[in-house]
Amino acid sequence: MTQPVRTAPTLAEVAAAAGVSRSTASRALNDSPRISEETKKRVRAAAKEVNFVPNARGRALAVGRTEIIAVLVTEPLSELFSDPTYSEFLSGITEELSESSYLPVILQASSTHERNRAREHFERRSFDAVIDVSPYKGSELLEVLRELGVPTVLCGQLEGHPYRDVFSTVYSDDEEGGHFAALAMKERGRKDIVAVLGPQDNPAVVDRLRGYRAVLGEDLPDANVIYTGWNNGDGYQAMHQILAREIAFDGVLCGSDHIAAGVITALNEAGLSVPADISVVGFDDHEIATRCVPALTTVRQPLREEGHMAANIALDMIKGAEPTTSVMHMQLIQRDSL
Amino acid sequence: MTQPVRTAPTLAEVAAAAGVSRSTASRALNDSPRISEETKKRVRAAAKEVNFVPNARGRALAVGRTEIIAVLVTEPLSELFSDPTYSEFLSGITEELSESSYLPVILQASSTHERNRAREHFERRSFDAVIDVSPYKGSELLEVLRELGVPTVLCGQLEGHPYRDVFSTVYSDDEEGGHFAALAMKERGRKDIVAVLGPQDNPAVVDRLRGYRAVLGEDLPDANVIYTGWNNGDGYQAMHQILAREIAFDGVLCGSDHIAAGVITALNEAGLSVPADISVVGFDDHEIATRCVPALTTVRQPLREEGHMAANIALDMIKGAEPTTSVMHMQLIQRDSL
DNA sequence: TCAGCGCAAGACATCGTTCTCAAGCTCGTA
DNA sequence: TACGAGCTTGAGAACGATGTCTTGCGCTGA
Numbered sequence: 084m085t086q087p088v089r090t091a092p093t094l095a096e097v098a099a100a101a102g103v104s105r106s107t108a109s110r111a112l113n114d115s116p117r118i119s120e121e122t123k124k125r126v127r128a129a130a131k132e133v134n135f136v137p138n139a140r141g142r143a144l145a146v147g148r149t150e151i152i153a154v155l156v157t158e159p160l161s162e163l164f165s166d167p168t169y170s171e172f173l174s175g176i177t178e179e180l181s182e183s184s185y186l187p188v189i190l191q192a193s194s195t196h197e198r199n200r201a202r203e204h205f206e207r208r209s210f211d212a213v214i215d216v217s218p219y220k221g222s223e224l225l226e227v228l229r230e231l232g233v234p235t236v237l238c239g240q241l242e243g244h245p246y247r248d249v250f251s252t253v254y255s256d257d258e259e260g261g262h263f264a265a266l267a268m269k270e271r272g273r274k275d276i277v278a279v280l281g282p283q284d285n286p287a288v289v290d291r292l293r294g295y296r297a298v299l300g301e302d303l304p305d306a307n308v309i310y311t312g313w314n315n316g317d318g319y320q321a322m323h324q325i326l327a328r329e330i331a332f333d334g335v336l337c338g339s340d341h342i343a344a345g346v347i348t349a350l351n352e353a354g355l356s357v358p359a360d361i362s363v364v365g366f367d368d369h370e371i372a373t374r375c376v377p378a379l380t381t382v383r384q385p386l387r388e389e390g391h392m393a394a395n396i397a398l399d400m401i402k403g404a405e406p407t408t409s410v411m412h413m414q415l416i417q418r419d420s421l
Numbered sequence: 422m423t424q425p426v427r428t429a430p431t432l433a434e435v436a437a438a439a440g441v442s443r444s445t446a447s448r449a450l451n452d453s454p455r456i457s458e459e460t461k462k463r464v465r466a467a468a469k470e471v472n473f474v475p476n477a478r479g480r481a482l483a484v485g486r487t488e489i490i491a492v493l494v495t496e497p498l499s500e501l502f503s504d505p506t507y508s509e510f511l512s513g514i515t516e517e518l519s520e521s522s523y524l525p526v527i528l529q530a531s532s533t534h535e536r537n538r539a540r541e542h543f544e545r546r547s548f549d550a551v552i553d554v555s556p557y558k559g560s561e562l563l564e565v566l567r568e569l570g571v572p573t574v575l576c577g578q579l580e581g582h583p584y585r586d587v588f589s590t591v592y593s594d595d596e597e598g599g600h601f602a603a604l605a606m607k608e609r610g611r612k613d614i615v616a617v618l619g620p621q622d623n624p625a626v627v628d629r630l631r632g633y634r635a636v637l638g639e640d641l642p643d644a645n646v647i648y649t650g651w652n653n654g655d656g657y658q659a660m661h662q663i664l665a666r667e668i669a670f671d672g673v674l675c676g677s678d679h680i681a682a683g684v685i686t687a688l689n690e691a692g693l694s695v696p697a698d699i700s701v702v703g704f705d706d707h708e709i710a711t712r713c714v715p716a717l718t719t720v721r722q723p724l725r726e727e728g729h730m731a732a733n734i735a736l737d738m739i740k741g742a743e744p745t746t747s748v749m750h751m752q753l754i755q756r757d758s759l
Numbered sequence: 760t761c762a763g764c765g766c767a768a769g770a771c772a773t774c775g776t777t778c779t780c781a782a783g784c785t786c787g788t789a
Numbered sequence: 790t791a792c793g794a795g796c797t798t799g800a801g802a803a804c805g806a807t808g809t810c811t812t813g814c815g816c817t818g819a
Contacts, residue, residue, distance in 0.1 A: 091546060091569075093775055104799045109777060119797065136544035140487060141775025143478045144804050151489075151526075160515060164508040174498045177529065181538060186547070188489075188526050191515065200519060206474035208429060209524070231429075316712075374654070431805060442769045447807060457767060479805025482774050 092133040093141075101129035112137070152180065152397055153190045153210040155201065155224065157217045160191060168313075168367065168386060169216070172238070175390015176214060183398060185211070192224060202227050212397040214238065220245060234400035236393045239286060244408075251396045251406040253389055257287045260382040260413035261294020264336050264364045267380065269298055271421055273334035273362050276303045279321045279346060280338035283310040288338060291366070295336055303336075313338065318345025326353050333361055340365035340372045343379055347420070363420045377419035385411045430471040431479075439467035450475070490518065490735055491528045491548040493539065493562065495555045498529060506651075506677075506705065506724060507554070510576070513728015514552060521736060523549070530562060540565050550735040552576065558583060572738035574731045577624060582746075589734045589744040591727055595625045598720040598751035599632020602674050602702045605718065607636055609759055611672035611700050614641045617659045617684060618676035621648040626676060629704070633674055641674075651676065656683025664691050671699055678703035678710040681717050685758070701758040715757035723749045 098108035103126060111118045111126035112135075118126075129135075143149050154176060156163055163169050173189070180187050188210070192198045204210065205227055212234040218225060220241050228235045228250075235250045244252070268276055276299055281288045288310070295303055309325065311317040318337060322345065325332070335350075337343035343365035347357050357363050357377055365372055365381035372379035389411050396407060436446035441464060449456045449464035450473075456464075467473075481487050492514060494501055501507050511527070518525050526548070530536045542548065543565055550572040556563060558579050566573045566588075573588045582590070606614055614637055619626045626648070633641055647663065649655040656675060660683065663670070673688075675681035681703035685695050695701050695715055703710055703719035710717035727749050734745060 091544075094777095095775080105775090106777080106779095106800080107798055110798090113777085117797070122797080136541070138775055139542070139545035139547040140478070140481045140485070141804095142545075142777080144482045144774085144806085145776040145778080147478070147804070149478060160512045161508060164502050170499060170502040177498060181529075181535060186526055186528075186542070188524055190524075191519075197519065203474070204477070204524070206429075207477040207480075209477040432807095433805080443805090444770080444807080444809095445768055448768090451807085455767070460767080476805055479774095480807080482776085482804085483806040483808085485774070 091138065092135045093138070094135070096133055097126065097130045097135045100133055101126045148211050148401070149209060150184050151186050151188055151210050152394070153188050153201075153204070153213045155190050155192055155213055155215040157192055157219070159193045163189075168384075171386035172216065172390045175387035176394045177390075178387070179391045179394035180398075185398065187214075187394075198224060205231055205233060208233075211401045212236070214393050214397055225250070234397060236397050236400070238389065238393055240290070242286075247406070247408065249406060251400060252408045253393045253396065253411065255287075255384045255386075255389060255411045256413055257290035257384075258294040258297075260366065260384065261291035261296075261336075262298055263294075263413055263415040264291075264366070264382050265295045265298035265303075267364060267415055267417075267421055268334045268336065268362060269302075271334070271362055274302050275307075275330075275332040276334045276336060277307045277309070277325055277332045278303060278336045278338075279309050279311060279318055279325075279342050280336075281311070281313050281342075291338070306330075307332065311338075311342070313341060315341045315345040315348075318342030319349045320345070322346045322349035326350075335361060335363045337363065337365045340367045340369040340375075340379055340381055342366075343381070343420070344371055344375050347375055347377075347379075358420050365420075368414075368416050372416070372418070375420065380418045380421040381416050383414040383416050385414070429476065430473045431476070432473070434471055435464065435468045435473045438471055439464045486549050486739070487547060488522050489524050489526055489548050490732070491526050491539075491542070491551045493528050493530055493551055493553040495530055495557070497531045501527075506722075509707075509724035510554065510728045513725035514732045515728075516725070517729040517732035518736075523732075523736065525552075525732075536562060543569055543571060546571075549739045550574070552731050552735055563588070572735060574735050574738070576727065576731055578628075580624075585744070585746065587744060589738060590746045591731045591734065591749065592747075593625075593722045593724075593727060593749045594751055595628035595722075596632040596635075598704065598722060599629035599634075600636055601632075601751055601753040602629075602704070602720050603633045603636035603641075605702060605753055605755070605759055606672045606674065606700060607640075609672070609700055612640050613645075613668075613670040614672045614674060615645045615647070615663055615670045616641060616674040616676075617647050617649060617656055617663075617680050618674075619649070619651050619680075629676070644668075645670065649676075649680070651679060653679045653683040653686075656680030657687045658683070660684045660687035664688075673699060673701045675701065675703045678705045678707040678713075678717055678719055680704075681719070681758070682709055682713050685713055685715075685717075696758050703758075706754050710754070710756070713758065718756045718759040719754050721752040721754045723752070 094105055094108050098105045108126050111123045112130060176187055190201050192201050201224060213228055214236045216238050218237040218239055218241055229246060237250050237252045240254045278295060309321045311321045335346050337346055343363050347363055350357055350361055355361050365379045368381050368383035372381045392409055432443050432446055436443045446464050449461045450468060514525055528539050530539050539562055551566055552574045554576050556575040556577055556579055575588050575590045578592045616633060647659045649659045673684050675684055681701050685701055688695055688699055693699050703717045706719050706721035710719045730747055
């Protein structure tokens with residue numbers, strides 16, 4: 084360092100400057116009711132004088148909190164960024180925490196190496212709470228968190244809720260979302276439905292499909308259900324394959340708005356008109372939905388709100404609140420593609 | 422908590438279990454040469470016995486480090502995710518740090534509120550170093566970091582390098598990248614070039630354009646330079662506008678591979694063939710470049726390596742290394758669009 | 760025999776904050 | 790005058806690790 088670096092002032096210096104003890108200085112700055120107004124004023128003046136800011140490390144040790152919350156992510160960073168779901172959700176968490184003194188840390192756990200590191204951090208008590216963005220049953224990390232008693236929020240439903248009494252859960256009701264989309268198709272009089280969904284092993288996909296089926300029954304035959312990726316290109320490709328089969332259909336339920344966008348492109352290229360010939364319903368209410376032509380009717384998943392909720396529950400649990408389960412509701416956003 | 426939570430074992434318990442003092446236990450676990458092999462073995466056994474993991478807070482206070490590095494980001498999270506540049510770069514940082522015991526924290530600084538929070542965290546010494554992903558001249562936060570003497574790495578060139586002696590810098594040579602792309606056009610015999618770039622106020626855009634111009638001169642007239650966003654749709658739209666002008670051109674230099682993808686789509690729709698009629702060169706060597714038809718010739722910006730480098734420099738500076746400047750080199754990736 | 764050395768390990772201080780406990784002070788009342 | 794209540798304040802102990810200084814021991818060599 085060529086720059087002379089002045090060492091940060093400590094509470095002791097403030098105390099000395101104000102002519103009081105460290106305890107008094109601490110209490111004054113933390114606005115304890117047991118300190119006289121006059122002393123507080125004096126201490127605060129001294130603190131400002133020497134540019135005092137409490138040191139995070141010392142404070143963390145004393146209060147037993149790091150004021151850091153880990154956001155546990157199973158996907159690798161690249162997928163994290165390409166999956167539109169995450170962006171909104173993480174924004175929600177970040178937004179909410181920015182109102183508190185807490186800081187979110189994205190903690191990856193896709194490789195074994197990463198999971199070991201995560202585990203190590205948990206054991207070191209580096210975080211006051213953990214928000215698991217894509218929990219899965221049987222995850223060793225969840226087991227570790229349970230044993231350590233770290234406040235944990237799971238985002239997404241876990242089959243059989245094995246940890247319901249220990250962890251909090253936040254999820255959107257995907258089955259309900261499926262209901263809404265399918266119901267809209269039905270009311271529009273569509274009878275031969277195709278579904279272009281995300282990956283088959285994705286729990287949200289499973290739940291949505293259940294919702295579709297509950298409403299549509301035989302109008303959505305097994306053969307018409309296609310599993311693919313979440314993106315534009317995936318939808319495009321899937322629709323090409325369906326068109327190649329030359330089956331009759333008049334509605335397409337999509338697993339994401341990006342898929343829907345690709346589907347619409349493919350339909351248009353095949354000379355089919357949306358919504359005159361074919362109805363299309365998306366999922367997510369991503370920004371792309373409004374940019375589609377025609378604007379996409381879709382199911383809004385309250386991702387940002389879900390992030391807010393997860394963050395809030397985490398903060399509450401840190402304060403000692405009991406685990407809770409919180410279900411967010413889906414909403415059909417009606418536009419022009421139906 | 423319904424679950425009984427056992428409190429984490431401390432070093433004192435390990436020491437007691439091994440029948441040694443805390444100091445000895447600490448040294449044994451940190452593999453100090455001043456401890457006999459036999460004692461080490463005994464202490465390690467005791468540590469394993471009681472499941473000891475050193476507490477992050479206590480350790481942080483003692484060693485004077487939090488083992489956390491802040492990644493300062495000026496863009497809001499949504500842009501962060503949509504800009505392909507960041508994803509790679511952040512992955513690089515994360516990757517490199519995952520080899521160390523350090524943890525990256527994404528710290529936003531787009532709103533005033535966020536900047537104040539960031540400042541607060543800096544003053545609290547919450548981080549051992551800061552990597553500023555998009556530094557700009559005159560940023561108050563940089564001023565704060567300089568005053569506090571926090572090891573800082575700037576990613577991107579700052580005009581006039583006002584802090585060269587205090588901060589480290591890592592950047593890709595965008596002008597060189599422009600050179601490469603333009604040279605390729607020239608060698609291919611293209612004479613009437615159009616450039617569809619990113620935002621006009623982006624420093625990388627400015628540098629690349631300088632590189633283009635140095636090679637192409639009058640072959641790239643001012644009127645043919647279009648500033649837009651970084652995405653597919655932006656390129657598509659820009660190319661539509663250019664086609665509407667009915668000017669003659671035989672090459673398109675693009676500010677990103679996404680832009681290039683949109684440009685190619687628009688050209689194809691207009692009945693123009695790439696590369697037979699028009700040559701297209703992208704930028705970034707994003708994964709999309711290989712998926713384009715034809716596969717995109719592009720300039721590879723070593724983003725991931727840049728992330729590695731930034732992280733490494735940060736780690737070195739924490740250990741006391743002097744600030745350095747490190748320029749990453751661009752590379753032309755030849756594929757089929759030229 | 761004993762000063763002198765090297766090695767292993769312990770005692771104690773340290774990091775910067777907060778918290779517990781006790782004590783000083785003033786005041787009002789018996 | 791004395792005593793307790795109520796309000797402020799300070800001394801010192803946490804918190805959980807690491808770092809410095811010291812001590813004890815066994816060994817060597819004059």
